[in-house]
Amino acid sequence: MGRKSKKAAAAATPAPTAAQDIGALATALGGKTVSMGPGKVRWRPSRISPRAAARAEDAFFLSLEEIDDTGDFTAEDLAADADADTDAGSDGDGTGPRARKKSAASGSHGGVTVGGGDGGDIEDVFGDIDMSTFVHIDEFVEPEPEPPGKKGGAVQPAKRLKRISAEESTPIPRTYADADANEDDEVHDPAQEEDAADADGHEAEAGGSQGELVVDPEILATKVPASSPWLALGLHARIAQTLHWLKFAEPTDIQTQTLSQALIHHRDVIGAAQTGSGKTLAFGLPILHHVAGALDSQKDLGCAGLIITPTRELAVQITDHLKKAGAAVTRKIVAVVGGMSAQKQKRQLATKPHIVDPELQKSIQRVKFLVIDEADRMLEAGHFKDLDEILARISVNVLPADEAAKIKRRTLVFSATMLEDDGIKQRVTAAKKKNKGFGNSIFGKLLEKVNFRDPHPVYINLTTKSVMAKGLLEAKIDCLKTEKDHMLYYVLCRYPGKTIVFVNSIDAIRRLVPILTLLKVQVVGLHAEMQQRQRLKNLDRFRATPNAVLVASDVASRGLDIPKVDHVVHYQLPRSADIYVHRSGRTARANNEGISVALCSPDELTMYKKVCHILGKADGMPDFPVDLSVLTAIKERLALAREVDLLQHREKKAASERDWFRKAAEEADIALSDDEEDGDEGSGSKLAALSAKDVQKMHRMRRELAALLARPLIPKGVSTKYLTSNTVDSLVDVLMASRDRIMPAFQSTSAIDDLRGKLPRNEDAGGAAADAASAAAPKQPKATKQQKQQRRKQMKQQAKDDARGQKRKQRPE
Numbered sequence: 142m143g144r145k146s147k148k149a150a151a152a153a154t155p156a157p158t159a160a161q162d163i164g165a166l167a168t169a170l171g172g173k174t175v176s177m178g179p180g181k182v183r184w185r186p187s188r189i190s191p192r193a194a195a196r197a198e199d200a201f202f203l204s205l206e207e208i209d210d211t212g213d214f215t216a217e218d219l220a221a222d223a224d225a226d227t228d229a230g231s232d233g234d235g236t237g238p239r240a241r242k243k244s245a246a247s248g249s250h251g252g253v254t255v256g257g258g259d260g261g262d263i264e265d266v267f268g269d270i271d272m273s274t275f276v277h278i279d280e281f282v283e284p285e286p287e288p289p290g291k292k293g294g295a296v297q298p299a300k301r302l303k304r305i306s307a308e309e310s311t312p313i314p315r316t317y318a319d320a321d322a323n324e325d326d327e328v329h330d331p332a333q334e335e336d337a338a339d340a341d342g343h344e345a346e347a348g349g350s351q352g353e354l355v356v357d358p359e360i361l362a363t364k365v366p367a368s369s370p371w372l373a374l375g376l377h378a379r380i381a382q383t384l385h386w387l388k389f390a391e392p393t394d395i396q397t398q399t400l401s402q403a404l405i406h407h408r409d410v411i412g413a414a415q416t417g418s419g420k421t422l423a424f425g426l427p428i429l430h431h432v433a434g435a436l437d438s439q440k441d442l443g444c445a446g447l448i449i450t451p452t453r454e455l456a457v458q459i460t461d462h463l464k465k466a467g468a469a470v471t472r473k474i475v476a477v478v479g480g481m482s483a484q485k486q487k488r489q490l491a492t493k494p495h496i497v498d499p500e501l502q503k504s505i506q507r508v509k510f511l512v513i514d515e516a517d518r519m520l521e522a523g524h525f526k527d528l529d530e531i532l533a534r535i536s537v538n539v540l541p542a543d544e545a546a547k548i549k550r551r552t553l554v555f556s557a558t559m560l561e562d563d564g565i566k567q568r569v570t571a572a573k574k575k576n577k578g579f580g581n582s583i584f585g586k587l588l589e590k591v592n593f594r595d596p597h598p599v600y601i602n603l604t605t606k607s608v609m610a611k612g613l614l615e616a617k618i619d620c621l622k623t624e625k626d627h628m629l630y631y632v633l634c635r636y637p638g639k640t641i642v643f644v645n646s647i648d649a650i651r652r653l654v655p656i657l658t659l660l661k662v663q664v665v666g667l668h669a670e671m672q673q674r675q676r677l678k679n680l681d682r683f684r685a686t687p688n689a690v691l692v693a694s695d696v697a698s699r700g701l702d703i704p705k706v707d708h709v710v711h712y713q714l715p716r717s718a719d720i721y722v723h724r725s726g727r728t729a730r731a732n733n734e735g736i737s738v739a740l741c742s743p744d745e746l747t748m749y750k751k752v753c754h755i756l757g758k759a760d761g762m763p764d765f766p767v768d769l770s771v772l773t774a775i776k777e778r779l780a781l782a783r784e785v786d787l788l789q790h791r792e793k794k795a796a797s798e799r800d801w802f803r804k805a806a807e808e809a810d811i812a813l814s815d816d817e818e819d820g821d822e823g824s825g826s827k828l829a830a831l832s833a834k835d836v837q838k839m840h841r842m843r844r845e846l847a848a849l850l851a852r853p854l855i856p857k858g859v860s861t862k863y864l865t866s867n868t869v870d871s872l873v874d875v876l877m878a879s880r881d882r883i884m885p886a887f888q889s890t891s892a893i894d895d896l897r898g899k900l901p902r903n904e905d906a907g908g909a910a911a912d913a914a915s916a917a918a919p920k921q922p923k924a925t926k927q928q929k930q931q932r933r934k935q936m937k938q939q940a941k942d943d944a945r946g947q948k949r950k951q952r953p954e
């Protein structure tokens with residue numbers, strides 16, 4: 142049947158039972174009141190159209206987005222709800238079996254009333270409904286913790302249930318847009334329904350043995366050249382087609398080598414390759430290939446692969462990446478991570494996904510592929526304490542021998558930093574020769590723990606020449622500890638671009654983010670103590686905002702693949718060379734260029750030398766060009782921003798402490814004096830608010846800062862005093878035309894160009910490009926002899942102070 146006639150037929154077909162069922166449920170639930178937690182909520186009928194419901198076949202979408210808090214809750218309400226519910230179960234006006242079942246099962250709960258007075262769960266709400274034909278709830282918006290300063294500290298009832306989408310096992314989405322809508326949004330777009338009808342036409346071609354999977358027509362229309370290197374590696378044709386559709390015309394080196402070992406020779410692989418070199422697909426494609434083959438031959442798959450990653454963000458990212466590459470094979474790839482709804486994850490696991498990316502997930506015993514990503518990190522003492530347990534649980538040794546023999550598990554262990562230091566290569570070779578164990582190093586232990594089935598796992602190491610990505614330029618800025626903020630702000634202003642700033646402590650993130658925000662930098666933070674939801678949200682914001690800055694702890698140093706990160710700044714040097722490699726690897730990914738700048742203070746010199754030594758940088762790193770002439774202006778801004786931040790912080794802290802105090806006093810039935818209530822400064826209370834003088838000061842400084850930020854950063858010696866004078870028309874034009882650029886007095890060269898301009902000519906590494914860039918780069922004003930001497934003196938003094946500080950810390954109290 143042609144596409145048009147199919148559409149016409151679809152339009153003419155009366156809505157199937159699902160639509161009626163929707164009507165039933167909407168009637169049953171619409172306007173119902175349920176108790177959740179200490180309060181009660183009311184939800185509204187579904188706003189879904191019957192047409193959309195018809196399309197959804199045996200699944201349907203019920204939007205519970207808006208749920209009203211209905212205030213107090215009485216026993217009469219309960220009874221009324223129970224009655225109404227029973228009514229809804231009648232077969233009258235379009236009500237169907239689900240509503241009947243719900244009503245019948247509601248029993249003593251009084252219809253949909255669940256959870257009692259102390260904390261219901263959405264699962265309980267739907268516990269009585271036939272879940273097999275119903276929906277699964279994607280996300281239950283948990284109540285935010287009560288903000289300080291709000292009356293009453295008790296946890297409020299959940300007021301919003303966010304999304305409900307089709308059950309995982311129900312029809313595979315018609316299009317990818319549809320798929321995303323299912324996952325991310327409750328709005329059902331008619332345009333998507335049209336797409337859905339289009340995609341229908343291809344279902345038979347694409348579905349294969351899965352029957353249900355509908356592949357994007359664009360993938361199906363993608364031509365794969367007979368000479369495709371993917372096909373030459375024996376990769377399943379549908380995956381090869383998807384990769385060409387993704388514009389991955391050929392595999393990267395690590396992919397070629399891993400696929401040839403894993404697909405052709407069926408070997409276990411230990412792989413090391415530079416950051417951003419495509420390791421995810423190197424270990425992911427063998428799993429997808431296996432899934433595709435099994436589905437073709439209608440084999441029961443179970444859970445095909447388990448990929449263990451050190452961070453939640455990485456698990457989510459790998460899932461997305463493999464979902465894209467496996468779009469023509471399966472969508473049953475799920476991330477199981479901490480900090481998210483355990484219920485949802487349980488439900489997803491119950492759908493028997495083909496691939497799982499857990500952070501800490503247990504009991505997936507019969508996986509065909511086991512992958513340990515960022516393996517060296519996993520091994521770090523005390524970091525991943527559940528790894529042992531997971532490995533023990535999934536070890537085939539715990540299964541009966543005949544079953545264990547059937548599981549021909551492939552094990553793939555990857556990282557960018559399996560540095561030669563570990564002597565892994567020698568150990569694997571030695572083990573090969575003597576058929577011995579892997580020795581006693583940490584790495585050796587991992588290899589033994591992992592229980593490779595292959596007695597001789599293949600070691601692919603593409604980091605022998607350089608562990609750093611090809612397009613990465615590295616540099617350092619020598620500065621005092623107290624100057625790091627200035628240097629950071631200089632880099633951010635002078636070279637706008639997507640930048641990740643790595644710091645060594647969460648406190649540093651908490652300090653830098655508000656200050657940079659006051660300085661109007663588009664900045665977000667990321668660290669392990671943030672709520673998971675906030676972590677993912679901040680990452681999304683960083684991804685979506687041009688020239689955004691992410692200030693992150695090392696939770697972001699490994700694996701994160703954020704396109705177009707221009708710069709990485711090491712605000713502090715990391716504590717080991719491998720972290721330096723991973724941090725720097727967030728830029729210059731997939732053969733792109735990028736720059737990594739380390740801010741290096743005197744107390745970090747030892748670490749700096751160690752990093753250079755391990756990474757074979759005999760000459761150290763080049764100096765990043767900094768024009769010191771703008772430092773005065775930068776210092777002025779930062780000083781103001783810090784003071785404003787300090788006052789703001791004091792004000793906030795005092796307000797939240799006062800609230801806490803007030804609440805505690807209320808609970809203990811203690812009367813507070815007026816002074817204590819108001820937190821008057823004169824009261825001498827620790828909870829004192831800012832004095833009137835301080836408030837005035839804060840406002841004044843905010844205004845000053847705003848005025849400074851409205852002006853461009855001008856190098857010392859360039860005056861803006863006479864900008865309106867006719868005599869400097871051209872300068873005015875330059876400045877005004879580039880009001881958006883913060884440093885108009887500089888040419889807009891990139892950090893890479895400027896650094897290349899400084900680097901000695903290197904014939905092998907794009908010497909001609911460096912020469913050209915050098916010619917184009919602006920001449921940076923040189924520091925005078927006197928300035929240099931003064932700086933050296935300052936740095937020596939700082940080094941002495943730091944050493945003294947260290948000694949003092951080490952002395953026993």
Ligand SMILES: Nc1ncnc2c1ncn2[C@@H]1O[C@H](COP(=O)(O)OP(=O)(O)OP(=O)(O)O)[C@@H](O)[C@H]1O
Pocket residue numbers: 388389390391392393396414415416417418419420421422556557699700701702726730731
């Ligand atoms: N064959 C390919 N052709 C083009 N781009 C590719 C190919 N394979 C992967 N990529 C892209 O390269 C980028 C980096 O891939 P990936 O995240 O797998 O790197 P990685 O080696 O795992 O890095 P890290 O060590 O930092 O974890 C991704 O954006 C991915 O889409």
